[in-house]
Amino acid sequence: MHHGKYRFVIGLLLIPLGLYAVFVVSPYLQAFPIAFTDWEGLSASYRYIGFDNFVTLFHDPVFWVALRHNLFLLVSLPTVIVTLSLFFSAILNYRGGIPGAKFYKVVYFFPSVLSIAVVGVLWQFIFEPRSGLLNGFLRAIGLGDLANLWLGGRDTALASIMAVVVWGGVGFYVVLFTAAMAAIPKELYEAALLDGASPLQSFFRITLPLIWNTVQVAIAFLVIGALDQFALIKVLSVGPGGPGDATQVISLYMYTNAFSYGKFGYASAIGVTLFALNMILTLLTFRLTRRERVVY
Amino acid sequence: MTRRVAGQGFAFVWAAMVLFPLLWSVLSSFKSDADIFRSPWSLPSVWHWDNFSRAWNESHIGRYFFNSVIVVTGGVLLCLLLSAAVAYVLAQFEFPGSKALYYVFVGGMVFPGFLALVPLFFVVQNLGLMNSYLGLILVYATGGMSFSVFFLTAFFKTQSKDLAEAALVDGCSHWGVLFRIMLPLARPGLVSIGIFQFLGMWNEYLLPLVLNTDENRYLVTQGLANIAVTQGYHSDFSGLFAGLTISIIPVLAVYLAFHRQISAGMTAGALK
Numbered sequence: 207m208h209h210g211k212y213r214f215v216i217g218l219l220l221i222p223l224g225l226y227a228v229f230v231v232s233p234y235l236q237a238f239p240i241a242f243t244d245w246e247g248l249s250a251s252y253r254y255i256g257f258d259n260f261v262t263l264f265h266d267p268v269f270w271v272a273l274r275h276n277l278f279l280l281v282s283l284p285t286v287i288v289t290l291s292l293f294f295s296a297i298l299n300y301r302g303g304i305p306g307a308k309f310y311k312v313v314y315f316f317p318s319v320l321s322i323a324v325v326g327v328l329w330q331f332i333f334e335p336r337s338g339l340l341n342g343f344l345r346a347i348g349l350g351d352l353a354n355l356w357l358g359g360r361d362t363a364l365a366s367i368m369a370v371v372v373w374g375g376v377g378f379y380v381v382l383f384t385a386a387m388a389a390i391p392k393e394l395y396e397a398a399l400l401d402g403a404s405p406l407q408s409f410f411r412i413t414l415p416l417i418w419n420t421v422q423v424a425i426a427f428l429v430i431g432a433l434d435q436f437a438l439i440k441v442l443s444v445g446p447g448g449p450g451d452a453t454q455v456i457s458l459y460m461y462t463n464a465f466s467y468g469k470f471g472y473a474s475a476i477g478v479t480l481f482a483l484n485m486i487l488t489l490l491t492f493r494l495t496r497r498e499r500v501v502y
Numbered sequence: 503m504t505r506r507v508a509g510q511g512f513a514f515v516w517a518a519m520v521l522f523p524l525l526w527s528v529l530s531s532f533k534s535d536a537d538i539f540r541s542p543w544s545l546p547s548v549w550h551w552d553n554f555s556r557a558w559n560e561s562h563i564g565r566y567f568f569n570s571v572i573v574v575t576g577g578v579l580l581c582l583l584l585s586a587a588v589a590y591v592l593a594q595f596e597f598p599g600s601k602a603l604y605y606v607f608v609g610g611m612v613f614p615g616f617l618a619l620v621p622l623f624f625v626v627q628n629l630g631l632m633n634s635y636l637g638l639i640l641v642y643a644t645g646g647m648s649f650s651v652f653f654l655t656a657f658f659k660t661q662s663k664d665l666a667e668a669a670l671v672d673g674c675s676h677w678g679v680l681f682r683i684m685l686p687l688a689r690p691g692l693v694s695i696g697i698f699q700f701l702g703m704w705n706e707y708l709l710p711l712v713l714n715t716d717e718n719r720y721l722v723t724q725g726l727a728n729i730a731v732t733q734g735y736h737s738d739f740s741g742l743f744a745g746l747t748i749s750i751i752p753v754l755a756v757y758l759a760f761h762r763q764i765s766a767g768m769t770a771g772a773l774k
Contacts, residue, residue, distance in 0.1 A: 211595065212597070215597060218591050218680075221584070226644050233621035234610075234621075236621035293512070297512055304509055305510075306513070312758070313520055313521060316524065319701060321704060321705040323707045324722075324723065324750060328524075336539075337539045434616070441707075441730070461712075464619065464623075480616055484614050
């Protein structure tokens with residue numbers, strides 16, 4: 207009996223564990239030693255150079271520009287997306303759900319099922335200065351002065367890409383938040399209404415505290431997501447990363463170093479730095495957003 | 503009452519902002535190039551269905567689509583198979599090191615994919631799997647394992663062991679219990695995680711960009727992005743819009759058909 211059990215367990219685990227070790231565990235483990243080498247190009251020879259890559263990185267102006275852009279996204283994306291999503295969720299859930307709430311939720315979710323590359327290509331056309339949808343719209347309603355280069359402008363490029371992330375992200379969090387809100391007992395709102403609470407008060411005193419756990423998860427997701435931004439920037443930005451590093455971010459800089467310049471050691475050092483930032487920010491987010499858990 | 507109307511107004515505006523670009527791209531895919539530039543707002547003066555055949559054949563969207571379907575289907579199925587095996591063992595059996603093994607799998611969720619990118623490139627290259635369906639399928643499937651094992655282990659744990667034990671007493675083998683009882687019972691969990699992985703893999707852009715550089719093997723995401731980048735030289739905008747429409751419509755159709763399970767599956771990942 208026991209013998210059969212162990213044979214069964216080993217039989218089931220062998221192939222999955224083997225593949226996981228080769229394609230997931232080993233690459234992660236190798237990333238750290240590579241970060242301490244001067245490996246370049248396609249040659250197999252390299253030397254260990256200690257912390258040299260990290261010192262170079264520390265003095266690399268492009269890295270700091272990229273980091274600043276990531277920090278900008280890290281603050282702006284969670285703030286804007288969570289605020290908008292909470293706002294629309296509260297509207298859709300108002301008094302047990304406005305007419306058409308289901309329809310709106312389905313439509314809001316559309317961008318979440320589209321591939322990021324598809325979204326990127328679509329918005330490239332929208333931002334296109336000459337005949338794009340956005341400038342055309344602005345001219346049509348008499349705001350032609352606001353027409354802009356968008357992705358081609360140094361000052362507007364990063365904000366434009368950020369707007370696309372917001373466009374694509376809100377629907378997912380609306381679905382997430384409305385699901386959490388639906389679990390709140392209706393009696394709480396009725397009691398608040400009897401006590402003369404305004405809808406705004408019910409939102410801040412009842413809804414928000416009761417779904418805070420979900421909001422916290424959303425913020426953590428978005429903070430980590432801000433560090434991982436890559437596909438949209440790769441597809442949308444000029445260069446990519448431009449104009450003139452105006453949309454450079456850490457992940458793109460790492461990708462370019464590895465697969466355009468062949469600087470595998472240096473790229474791995476950027477990857478390790480990204481990993482460290484990721485860890486710190488995850489812990490920090492949970493620490494900063496921690497609150498007493500409300501039980502109902 | 504006015505509050506209700508204002509609420510409706512805001513909800514409607516966001517819906518319009520989401521729908522409008524999508525509609526615009528569908529409409530543009532029926533126009534001629536000249537029409538797209540002259541009147542981006544109007545309905546097509548002549549409906550150009552030929553844009554679609556051009557996108558499908560000349561821009562190879564059809565081939566890219568086929569590549570994507572093979573890689574993503576293979577990736578999802580293999581991922582489910584591998585993860586279900588691991589999750590079942592971890593949920594139902596105790597053995598020395600089983601806890602540690604659980605953390606090895608689940609720990610993978612903590613690491614950003616970028617960290618492993620350079621070594622992964624060389625692992626795939628050394629195995630001779632660059633630019634191959636199999637290489638991408640293996641990388642996709644194993645990459646999805648961490649979350650799937652985590653999700654399915656929790657799922658298998660909620661299932662009672664009584665049924666399995668009864669079957670064992672009746673002389674059913676462990677394999678029989680797995681395939682005849684546990685996997686059929688786990689179907690809802692497998693479906694949610696399958697949908698979740700499908701969307702993730704269909705959207706993947708970074709991995710094929712690095713591991714799949716042969717233009718004949720491009721996936722839809724790569725193909726579209728590439729056409730868009732080289733567009734300046736060909737200036738076949740209507741064809742590109744048609745390609746865009748081809749890659750938007752099927753996904754939206756699948757979503758509309760299964761929207762309840764899909765949004766539940768995707769948000770379940772976040773709520774766990």
